[in-house]
Amino acid sequence: MLATSIGVFAWRTWGHATTYDFSRLIKFGTSGLSIYIDDLSRLFMVLQSILMLAIAVYLPPYLRKNGKSFQSGFFWSGLLLLLAAMTGVLCSRDAISFIVFWELMSLTSISLVAAKNSGRSIQKATFIYLSATKIAGSFIAAAFLVLYSNTTSLSFIDWNFSEQRNYVPAFLLLTGLCIKAGIWPFHVWLPYAYEAAASPISALLSGFMSKVAMLSAIRFFVFGHLDSPHLIWLTLILGVVTSFWGILFALVQNNMKRVIAYSSIENMGLILISISISMLAHHERLPLIENLSTIAAVTLCVNHALFKPLLFLCCGSIFLQAQTLELDDLGGLAKKMPLTAGCLIIGSFAICCAPFLNGFPGKWFLYQSLFQLVCASTSDVERTAFIAIICILAAVGALAVATFVKLVGVACFGEARSEAALKLVESPREIRAALILLAVACILSGIFAKDVTQILTSSLMVSGEFSGSANIRLPAFTGNVVLIGTSTFFYLLFFAFRGFKTASTWNCGYTIASPKAQISANSFAQPVARIFRPILQYRNVATITGADRKHFPENIHVDTKIVSILEKTVYAPLVFSTARAAKLISQLQAGSVHLYILYVCLTLIALLLLGGLL
Amino acid sequence: MSAFAIWSTFMLSVVLIPPLCSGLIRKVKARLQGRIGAPIWQPFFELYRLSQKRETLSQTMCGFFRCSTAIGLSTTLTLTWLLPWISIKPWAPDADLFLVLYVMAFEKMVSMLGALDSGSPFAAFGATRGATLNLLVEPAFCLALLAIAIANGDTNINQIFLNRGIAGGAQAVYFFSGLALFFISLVELGRMPIDDPTTHLELTMVHEAMILEASAKNLLLLEYARILKMTLYWGLSTQCMFQLMPAFHKYSGLQQEFLSVCGIMTMACLVAVGESLLVKLQWRKIPEFAAYVMSLSIVSAFAALAGKRL
Numbered sequence: 001m002l003a004t005s006i007g008v009f010a011w012r013t014w015g016h017a018t019t020y021d022f023s024r025l026i027k028f029g030t031s032g033l034s035i036y037i038d039d040l041s042r043l044f045m046v047l048q049s050i051l052m053l054a055i056a057v058y059l060p061p062y063l064r065k066n067g068k069s070f071q072s073g074f075f076w077s078g079l080l081l082l083l084a085a086m087t088g089v090l091c092s093r094d095a096i097s098f099i100v101f102w103e104l105m106s107l108t109s110i111s112l113v114a115a116k117n118s119g120r121s122i123q124k125a126t127f128i129y130l131s132a133t134k135i136a137g138s139f140i141a142a143a144f145l146v147l148y149s150n151t152t153s154l155s156f157i158d159w160n161f162s163e164q165r166n167y168v169p170a171f172l173l174l175t176g177l178c179i180k181a182g183i184w185p186f187h188v189w190l191p192y193a194y195e196a197a198a199s200p201i202s203a204l205l206s207g208f209m210s211k212v213a214m215l216s217a218i219r220f221f222v223f224g225h226l227d228s229p230h231l232i233w234l235t236l237i238l239g240v241v242t243s244f245w246g247i248l249f250a251l252v253q254n255n256m257k258r259v260i261a262y263s264s265i266e267n268m269g270l271i272l273i274s275i276s277i278s279m280l281a282h283h284e285r286l287p288l289i290e291n292l293s294t295i296a297a298v299t300l301c302v303n304h305a306l307f308k309p310l311l312f313l314c315c316g317s318i319f320l321q322a323q324t325l326e327l328d329d330l331g332g333l334a335k336k337m338p339l340t341a342g343c344l345i346i347g348s349f350a351i352c353c354a355p356f357l358n359g360f361p362g363k364w365f366l367y368q369s370l371f372q373l374v375c376a377s378t379s380d381v382e383r384t385a386f387i388a389i390i391c392i393l394a395a396v397g398a399l400a401v402a403t404f405v406k407l408v409g410v411a412c413f414g415e416a417r418s419e420a421a422l423k424l425v426e427s428p429r430e431i432r433a434a435l436i437l438l439a440v441a442c443i444l445s446g447i448f449a450k451d452v453t454q455i456l457t458s459s460l461m462v463s464g465e466f467s468g469s470a471n472i473r474l475p476a477f478t479g480n481v482v483l484i485g486t487s488t489f490f491y492l493l494f495f496a497f498r499g500f501k502t503a504s505t506w507n508c509g510y511t512i513a514s515p516k517a518q519i520s521a522n523s524f525a526q527p528v529a530r531i532f533r534p535i536l537q538y539r540n541v542a543t544i545t546g547a548d549r550k551h552f553p554e555n556i557h558v559d560t561k562i563v564s565i566l567e568k569t570v571y572a573p574l575v576f577s578t579a580r581a582a583k584l585i586s587q588l589q590a591g592s593v594h595l596y597i598l599y600v601c602l603t604l605i606a607l608l609l610l611g612g613l614l
Numbered sequence: 615m616s617a618f619a620i621w622s623t624f625m626l627s628v629v630l631i632p633p634l635c636s637g638l639i640r641k642v643k644a645r646l647q648g649r650i651g652a653p654i655w656q657p658f659f660e661l662y663r664l665s666q667k668r669e670t671l672s673q674t675m676c677g678f679f680r681c682s683t684a685i686g687l688s689t690t691l692t693l694t695w696l697l698p699w700i701s702i703k704p705w706a707p708d709a710d711l712f713l714v715l716y717v718m719a720f721e722k723m724v725s726m727l728g729a730l731d732s733g734s735p736f737a738a739f740g741a742t743r744g745a746t747l748n749l750l751v752e753p754a755f756c757l758a759l760l761a762i763a764i765a766n767g768d769t770n771i772n773q774i775f776l777n778r779g780i781a782g783g784a785q786a787v788y789f790f791s792g793l794a795l796f797f798i799s800l801v802e803l804g805r806m807p808i809d810d811p812t813t814h815l816e817l818t819m820v821h822e823a824m825i826l827e828a829s830a831k832n833l834l835l836l837e838y839a840r841i842l843k844m845t846l847y848w849g850l851s852t853q854c855m856f857q858l859m860p861a862f863h864k865y866s867g868l869q870q871e872f873l874s875v876c877g878i879m880t881m882a883c884l885v886a887v888g889e890s891l892l893v894k895l896q897w898r899k900i901p902e903f904a905a906y907v908m909s910l911s912i913v914s915a916f917a918a919l920a921g922k923r924l
Binding site: 331332334335345353354355360363364367368375380392394395398399401402406408410412414415482486487488489490491494499500501502504505506518525528 | 671677680685688713720732736749752769835
């Protein structure tokens with residue numbers, strides 16, 4: 001209800017930029033709370049309300065079914081608080097309210113992740129998420145402090161990132177936002193948190209909270225005209241690495257939620273690429289391309305906020321019935337849970353940018369702005385770099401196809417691979433309604449992509465910093481009609497009214513093999529994983545035992561291992577050495593009064609000496 | 615030419631060229647092996663026979679498979695509108711290069727999912743190999759088309775090929791892109807030296823393994839979509855090569871059309887000769903092949919950049 005009312009409110013007040021001053025009512029320290037709402041935040045409030053509506057419909061049966069591991073009162077209050085905090089972050093225009101809402105958002109989301117009170121893995125995930133968020137928060141706070149000392153103002157309007165003295169805080173701010181959004185190399189917390197959280201929460205975190213970080217980046221750096229080429233190129237490279245890294249790791253995961261979590265990292269990378277291209281175009285004074293890539297960034301945000309929650313909610317629906325999300329235990333869902341499987345397929349098509357769904361427009365704007373940069377840029381090195389980025393994006397697209405074919409193919413098609421997957425039934429009505437709502441939103445915003453883009457453009461224009469129109473001619477619509485029309489025609493012509501025989505699947509002439517003989521998640525990823533084995537640290541060891549082991553094996557054991565290279569070589573030593581340093585320092589606090597008196601004496605002597613020197 | 619003549623020529627090309635192309639390959643291969651071989655219109659009979667059969671589906675399938683074959687063919691038909699594979703086209707929509715890229719990706723995704731629907735491990739192996747090949751050549755394909763787009767400063771590829779009179783530097787771009795597209799087609803269509811379309815060894819095949827469960831009308835749609843896709847690739851490559859001939863644009867529409875068809879048939883003959891002479895590459899060597907193709911595309915892209923500079 002609250003979500004809907006926020007959405008309606010945002011819709012009714014469309015077209016203005018308004019400031020609501022609550023400074024007399026609520027005070028944070030010396031500065032008051034003031035909320036500034038423009039069309040961009042309104043747009044995202046509408047989006048948030050769609051998402052929350054879906055989640056609100058979805059949650060009751062989910063909590064009922066998982067009654068043991070959740071306290072529903074706590075869950076609902078946390079959810080509403082998170083909603084309020086995210087709206088607050090979107091609408092705050094000064095540092096103090098931003099920080100307050102940001103921390104509120106972080107803390108509520110952490111408690112929601114931790115709300116599933118079972119198991120050590122959840123504790124671990126929560127702890128990792130907590131530390132990542134805290135580090136992000138401290139980076140942002142540090143950036144704000146430096147900015148305040150530079151400009152003596154806490155209001156965002158007074159911060160101009162094109163000035164040289166603001167580059168350092170810009171870097172800090174960028175790092176903070178990147179940690180929150182899960183950009184490489186700070187992405188390691190993300191799969192843990194999304195996997196551990198309940199599916200509706202993962203949907204909200206991935207669908208909306210990461211967008212809040214990215215939107216803040218757009219507001220600060222694109223609207224604030226960050227003008228440092230080093231930082232811009234750094235952002236661009238981070239974006240490219242993130243998208244490739246994310247999708248590569250998504251392909252080799254075997255848990256549905258982890259696959260989708262890693263693919264979120266990829267999408268964040270794409271958004272970051274568009275943001276940095278927008279900044280770069282501004283730096284090179286190419287306003288048309290700047291506008292185009294800003295639209296790309298916002299479109300990617302909006303559409304990702306629709307199809308990613310859809311995928312997570314599908315996972316939740318499967319988890320409710322099967323109690324597992326391991327791909328190797330699923331299979332044959334399409335027959336038992338047709339609606340969930342259908343929505344999963346729609347979401348997967350959307351994320352792989354099928355041209356009639358909503359994943360495509362954003363990606364097209366991104367490609368187009370890169371292409372126009374190639375044509376407009378003057379430096380050969382830059383042009384080569386942009387061409388290389390386009391190629392990498394094409395490879396990322398191909399990897400996304402492989403990833404989601406694996407996800408859908410192994411989970412939904414074939415035979416059930418375990419007992420649990422054999423006895424599935426379709427989820428309750430409310431859950432289906434939520435899935436349909438999001439799937440329809442995906443389809444409509446894909447087919448009416450032009451209108452959606454129009455709305456986005458106008459909202460960006462009202463938000464100020466948007467000069468002139470971009471050169472947009474989204475090409476998809478006519479092709480869509482041809483595609484959908486002819487496929488229906490063929491289906492009707494050849495299949496709809498025709499009978500068929502059934503037989504068992506071809507097994508080289510043998511009888512029906514065990515369902516375990518179907519392709520597994522690991523074996524689907526194997527050919528690609530082999531190509532990228534240095535990055536993935538991929539190992540595939542087969543041990544065959546038996547008397548004459550070549551021809552009559554008694555036991556075959558295949559072990560596939562993938563190590564996250566970043567966690568192993570960077571984060572583990574870092575955490576380890578921090579822990580050791582902390583231990584060393586903690587020896588100072590020995591609990592003995594004598595020692596403390598010694599410290600006091602030493603400090604006094606040091607101060608006296610200092611006084612003498614100065 | 616009148617509108618009616620243009621439409622009918624286009625429709626006839628879509629219907630006739632793919633089966634003839636496939637028949638020609640078989641004929642040439644048979645001749646090279648010392649056999650007489652079936653007549654080149656044999657594929658028409660085969661397709662007709664498939665349309666008359668009754669389907670057998672796997673018990674495991676859930677209905678997606680039947681949709682996937684229909685979607686697959688219609689996506690390929692959409693591509694016939696989007697790609698400049700032949701000179702005469704009654705209607706050229708906004709065929710953006712990136713749109714083409716994702717329509718193709720969609721088609722592949724649907725066909726791979728269709729393969730997984732039956733739960734057959736062989737089909738699934740085919741699908742995972744298909745996904746890998748797709749990953750290997752996707753950047754090369756994108757770059758080959760991108761190079762042409764950069765040389766013309768436009769991403770609408772239908773428009774690009776209608777442009778008369780290209781700058782001198784752009785000829786290298788068309789040559790290398792055309793070459794790259796031809797080799798990419800070998801990978802994408804699973805022809806030699808990547809995959810042997812005539813073996814029937816479930817464990818090694820790519821495309822043939824993916825369609826293992828298809829029969830009758832399903833198989834008809836899949837086969838037709840495949841030969842149509844083959845024609846599209848070779849047509850695209852041919853059009854690139856024709857851009858090298860300044861005289862090409864001076865011909866009338868029908869002459870251009872005739873030349874285009876001849877070009878596609880020449881490519882078919884080349885493939886047939888290649889398939890008779892070459893042996894299949896080991897699966898692990900395929901990334902190397904993809905790297906050669908990629909380097910062709912890179913040369914083309916650099917030529918485009920250099921041309922831009924002049």
